[in-house]
Amino acid sequence: MRISARTDYAVRAMAELACTSGRPLKAEDIAGRQDIPLRFLFSVLSELRRARLVRSERGPDGGYALTRPPTEVTVADVIRAMDGPLMSVRDLKLTGLAYPGAASALPDVWRAVRTSLRQVLEGTTLADLAAGTLPPLVQERVRDYNDDGRTYPS
Template sequence: MHITAKADYAVRTLLELAASGDAPGKAEALAAAQNIPHKFLESVLSDLRRADLLRSRRGPDGGYWLARPAAEISVADVIRAVEGPLASVRGRRPEDVDYLGPAEPLQLVWLAVRANMRAVLEGVSLADIVADEIPAFIAELTADPAAWSRR
C-alpha cells in the first residue's frame, strides 16, 4: 500500500481538529501546525467536506470542525474520502479481477491484502490516535521487527 501525501495530510489535518476539541480550525493554522502546503490543504479540506467528515463555516468566527465525533471517524474513512477504495488492482476492486491458469489464486491474495488493510485502518479512530491509545492489535503488529524492515 502506498499512502499518498494527500491521504497523509488529510489524516493529520483531522487529527489536529480532533485534538482541538470544539474550537474551529482555520485553514492557515491547520496548514502551519502540520507543515502542509496551504494550497494543497484547501483541496484536502474540500474532499473531506464532500465526504461529510468536516463541516465548515465562513467568516471571522468560522473555520472547520469534525462532522462527527473523532471516535466515529476511522483512518480508513479519511483515506477513502481523499483516495477512494483502500485497495485496487490496476484500478479495479480485487473481487473484480480475474486471472487464468496458475495466476488464478492471485485474486485471493489481493482480497487478503485488502482485508488486512481494512482491519488496521478501520480499527483505528482519530480519537485513538489523539489519545495515544492505539489498539492492542496495532502494538502487536508493530512489535514484530519485520514491521520495521525496509524490505
C-alpha cells in the first residue's frame, strides 16, 4: 500500500479537526500546525467535504469541522475518501481471485494483507490520533516495527 501525500495530508488535517471539540478550524491554522501547503490543503478539504467527512462554515468564526464525532471516523474512512479502496490487486476483486501453478497461494497473501490493513486502519479513529493513544493492535505492530523501543500509552 502506498500512502500519497494527498492522503497523508488528509489524515493529518482530520486529526487536527478532531482536537477542536466541534469548533471550526481555519485552513490556515491546519496548514500551519501540520506544515501542509495551503493551496494543497484547500484541495484536500474540498474532497473531504464532498465525502461528507468535513463541513465548512463561512464567516469570521468559520472554518472546517468534522461532520461526525472523532470516535466515529476511522483512518480507513479518510483513506477511502481520498483514494478509494484500501487495497486492490489490478482493480480485481479478491474474492474468487485465483492464480495457476506456483502462484496459487498468492491470492491468500493478498487477502491477508487486506485483512491486516483493515484491522489497523478501521480500528484507529481520529479520536485515537488526537489523543495519542493508539489501539492495542497498532501498539503491538509498532513495537514489532520500532527498534527504538518507543511505546504509546493505552
